[in-house]
Amino acid sequence: MWLALAFVSAFFLGCYDICKKKSVDGNAVIPVLFLNTLFCSLLLLPLVLISKVSPDTLSGTIGYVPSVSLETHGYIFIKSVIVLTSWIFGYFAIKHLPLTITGPINATRPVMTLLGALFIFGERLNLFQWIGVIITIISFFLLSLSGKKEGISFHKNKWIFFMVLASVAGAVSGLYDKFLMQQFSSTAVQYWFNTYQCLLMLIVLLTLWYPKREKTTPFKWKWSIILVSVFLTIADFVYFYALTDSDAMISIVSMVRRSSVLVSFAGGVLFFHEKNLKGKAIDLVLIIVAMFFLYLGTK
DSSP, X not given: OHHHHXXXXXXXXXXXXXXXXXXXXXXXXXXXXXXXXXXXXXXXXHHHHHHHHOHHHHTTSTTOOOOOOHHHHHHHHXXXXXXXXXXXXXXXXXXXXXXXXXXXXXXXXXXHHHHHHHHHSOOOOOHHHHHHHHHHHHHHHHHHHHHHTTTOOTTTOHHHHHHHHHHHHHHHHHHHHHHHHHHSOHHHHHHHHHHHHHHHHHHHIIIXXXXXXXXXXXXXOOTHHHHHHHHHHHHHHHHHHHHTSTTOOHHHHHHHHGGGHHHHHHHHHXXXXXXXXXXXXXXXXXXXXXXXXXXXTTO
16 A cells, blocks of 8 residues: 555655746746745645644544644754755755656655665665666666766856755755654644745745846735645645655665656656756666665565
């Protein structure tokens, strides 16, 4: 069941990536990110209110949002900081890079999660898993060659560096998720970490963007901004629920979630008319093969 939920999450995560690219394209990143966190919190607010006013209505279901202790809030706040770090770097990178570049880079996150699981949770890679890791590294190198054809240097382009930092923070978040979901309510964690992100982004908005808004890229409202929040909320809701299963493996869930690159790659072709597709498609096939080997290694 948890594996099927991971695939569902991957689909909506790919839709989220496409809408995110559409939202930040030629737009101010910080206000878009603030609105995303705000809408994500508002989408889950009805569950919180129902759980408070009429707890019996949702009691015993995944939609029930219990009260959490001050200590739990501390754990969730750490989660918010990690995710927001990944988001900020990732949004700026996606704004300045083709989706067919950022998607595959983000797809390397399962490798980092696997390495984290190796050292933190004591997991050991078998032959198939090592093959998957090596193929992924090769695909990342080939992707850098594809990027050069578009004038993107992986060594000198700061947006590539931003995307890598976003992926690293995302991998850390994934490892932390396994701990959180085994300890606390997944829905409570999702609601409160979105709320904390919203408050943190409000501070960033008022201190960094608003005073200089006339000298930077102007903010334009796009309906895709709401879709970003809708798709992300669904993707995270299913993802967190999958991790509540005691048998769920974060290395596999993370790997499957990154198969969202298939959806985002299609979006880059259909909606953004991105270039050099042949070389990137070959790289994408390698990533799929790598994921297949990682999957075999956990059977």
